[in-house]
Amino acid sequence: MASTQHALLSPAELAYLHAALSLTPPIRPDGRSPAQFRPLVAETGILPGTNGSARICFADGTEAIVGVKAEVERTRGGYEGEIVEGGGAEEVVTDVNDEEKKGESDWVEMTVEIPGLRDDDATTAFLGAMISEALLADGGFSRRLWINRRFHWKLYLDILLISPPLSYPLPLLSLTTHLALLATRLPRLKSEGDEDPFFDDDWAAARYLYPRNKKDGKTTARPPVTLLVMAVGNNIIFDPAKEELAVADVALAVSIGEDATTAATATGDDASLMMDVDSTTAAAAITSARNLRLLSIRTIDPPSRLTPSGVPNATNTAYGAATTQKQPEARTAEAEAVEGVWRAPRGGAKPLVMAALVHKVLEKGGIADEVLDALHAVDLG
C-alpha cells in the first residue's frame, strides 16, 4: 500500500535528508527530537447533532473531524428461537454476566472521506481498515455496544479529513477517532432484561461509551491509537512529516491500546491478541504503569521506494565520465551504494530494527505514554 503523497524532492535532497536522519542523534528538518510529536489543537463535542464528535488540527495545518452516530439495531439470530419455552417471565434470567455480552465486528461501520480521493480509492479503504482493525482488535469494543440479547447499538463512525492530505493522515485520523469515541455518549437504558429497549430521554443522564470515574472524571479504559513510526538506518523516528516519510526505509502503523484490567490477566489475553507480532515481542508488550498493549502492526509502503535514484559523479557524463560505457557495467554501478548518492530503499525491515521499534513504542514514558497523556488533558465536556 503506497502512501500516495509524493514530496517533490530531487535525489540530492533525498540523499541529504536521509543522511541527516541517519546521524546519531538524527537531525530532523523541523528540529524535533526523534520521539517528539507535532503540536496539535484538539476539541470535542463540537457537533450537538452527533453522539460524539471531535476535531483535531495538527501544526502543519491538517485538520480532521470525526462524528459518531449510534442507532439501535436488532441482533441477528439473537434470542428469537429460545424464548417461547420458558413460559413464565420469572424463569427468564435477567442478570446477564459479562461473558454473555458478545459483540460482533459489523456493529461498527467506519467511513473515511479524503478530499480529492474517491471513497473506493485504495488509500481511503486502507486507512479505514487500519483504524477499525485497531478498534476491534482488543475484542472489548463491540461488547460495549451490547444492549440486551435481542438488541445492540450500531455505531457509525464518519471520519472527515478537512484539509488537503499534506502528510500521511493516519495518525491524525486515528487520534481524532480516539477523542470522538471518548466523548461518545449513549442514552441511558430504562428497560430491563430482554425487553424492547426503552431509553431515558434526558441527555444529561446519558452514559459514556467509555465510562469514567465519578471522582476525577477520567476514563478507565480508552480506545486505541494508531501511530506512525518510521526507521531510517538504525534510527527510529516518530510522527514523520511528509519530507521525512519520503526517505523512510520502513514505515509502520502501530496500534496501541490501553487496558484497565490488571497486568496479570492481560498477559494471557495479549498473546492471543497479537496479530502480526510473534510471541517474543509479547513480553515487551506489557508495561506495568499504563498497561499498554500492542494491538496491531502494519507496514506501510513508504513513498521513498518510488523515488528516482541519484547518479554518482563517477558515472555521470556531465562530470566527465566516459560516454562509451557498456550497458551492463552501468547497471552494476547503479546497484552499488555510493556515499551521498540517493538510492531508493529495497527489501523489508531488519528484525532488530523492528524489535527496537516495538520496544520504543511501548516503553514507559515513551511516545505512546506522551500521546495518551496529551489526549487525557483534552477537556471532554
Add this chain to the structure above:
Amino acid sequence: MPLDTSAYSLALLRVDGRRWNELRRMHAQIRTQAAADGSSYLEMGHTKVMCVVTGPSEPGPRRSAVGASGGTGVGGGSGEAAQAEVAVSIVIAGFSSVDRKRTARGDKRILEMQSTISNALAGSLHTHLYPHSAINISLHVLSQDGSLLAALINAATLACVDAGIPMTDYVAACTAGSTSTYAAGDEAADPLLDLNQQEEQELPGLTVATLGESDRVAVLVCESRVQVSRLEGMLAVAVDGCKQVREILDRVVRDKGRRMVQEGTIEKGVGVNDMEID
C-alpha cells in the same frame, strides 16, 4: 413530523419563534485552517458548513480523473482556456442529518449544487486573471438544518475572500418560502425568510444569491411547486435577505482583517484607515 402551519396565522410566529422576515443566527469565521489558501466556517442556524479553497494553482494531473468520475462540478472554462477553472466538491458528512444517511459522491443533487456554486462563483471571481489554472473549492457539510445551498454559497464566498482571489463582490445567498403549501392555494400567503429543515420539507421555497449590494441575481433555484403569483413576494424577500447576509459576511471579513492588523500579521495597507481601528 409534519409541520403545523395552522398556528402561524394566530401569532404570526414560525415554529422556531421567528417572524416572517427574520434570519436565523448566522455566525461565520474565516481563516480557520492554516494549511489552506483560504478557509471558512459558517453556521446558519443549525446548518454548519466548512470550506477550504486551494488555488489558484496549476491544475493537477489528478483533477481530470476526478472530473471524469463525476466528482466535481466544473465551471468557468476548462484548464486550457484563458480563464481559471472553478472546481467545487461537496462532501456531506454521514452524521450531518438527524438520521445517519450516507450520500454517495456521485449523487445527482450534490452534482447540481456543485455546478450551481461553481457557475455562481466563476461569475464573480476574476478568473481571467489566472489562465491555465484551477481554483479548488471543497465544501464539507457538518450539520444540516435547511438552506444548505445558501450556506454553501456563503461559505465558499468567504473562503474565496480569504484566499485573496480578486472578485467583483460578495455572492451572498439566502432562502425564502411561503407560509402555506402549494396545494392550499392560498393567495394571501405571506413570504418567509430563511427556511429551516422542517419548513423546507413542507413549504414551497427558493434559494437566491445576489451579487453584493445590487439586486442582480446570481443564483435562483426553486425545486418546489408554487403559484406564480406568490413568486414575486418570495423573490423580493429573498433578495432583501441576501443584503442582510452580505452585511454579515462583510462584517466577518472586516473584523478578521482588523484583528490581523492589530496582531501584526499583516501590514496596515492603503484603505485600512477607513476601517476605524479601535
